[in-house]
Amino acid sequence: MSIRNKSWLFSEEYISKVPEGAGVYELCNMNREVVFIGCSKSSIASRLKSHKKTKKCIGVRYFRYRRIRLDEDAEEEKKKLINAHIKKHGKLPILLIKPPKNIAGEYTPWL
Numbered sequence: 001m002s003i004r005n006k007s008w009l010f011s012e013e014y015i016s017k018v019p020e021g022a023g024v025y026e027l028c029n030m031n032r033e034v035v036f037i038g039c040s041k042s043s044i045a046s047r048l049k050s051h052k053k054t055k056k057c058i059g060v061r062y063f064r065y066r067r068i069r070l071d072e073d074a075e076e077e078k079k080k081l082i083n084a085h086i087k088k089h090g091k092l093p094i095l096l097i098k099p100p101k102n103i104a105g106e107y108t109p110w111l
Contacts, residue, residue, distance in 0.1 A: 002026065002034065002081065002084060002085070002088075003024065003026050003064045003065065003066045003081070005064045005066055006064065007032055007062040007063070007064045008062060008063055008064065009061070009062060010027065010048075010052065010057075010060045010061055010063050012049075012052065015048045015049055015052065016045065018044050018045040018048065018065060019045075019067065020043055020044075021043070022039075022042060022043075022044070022072075023039065023040060023065050023074065024037070024038070024039045024065065024078050025037070025038055025039070025040075025044055025047070025048065025063055025065040025066075026065075026093075027060045027062075027063050027095065028060065028061065028062040028063065028064070029059050029061060029062075030062075032061075032062055034093050035059070035093050035095045036051075036057070036060070036093050036094075037096065038078065039074035039075060039077060040074060041074045041075075044065050048063060048065075056095060082096070
């Protein structure tokens with residue numbers, strides 16, 4: 001189980017086109033491999049915008065999302081996506097794993 005919707009370029013232009021509402025989303029690298037799975041209980045676009053501003057997501061190139069119905073729980077849907085990813089790939093998406101520290105003791109980005 002993954003989000004089967006179209007992948008969009010991870011840019012302000014495309015993020016601004018995401019309709020308001022709760023949902024789940026996947027962030028992907030340039031090979032469209034899922035590197036992060038997240039959810040929002042109110043605004044997917046707001047969560048994507050906040051990710052766009054972090055160094056952690058410097059290697060993210062695409063995103064896809066799925067809005068959820070009012071009777072669905074965003075956290076539960078996220079857990080289902082993560083479990084399906086682990087079942088398929090044998091590991092968590094890379095950005096859900098705590099990155100290694102460099103010599104200065106700072107976390108280094110994976111991508």
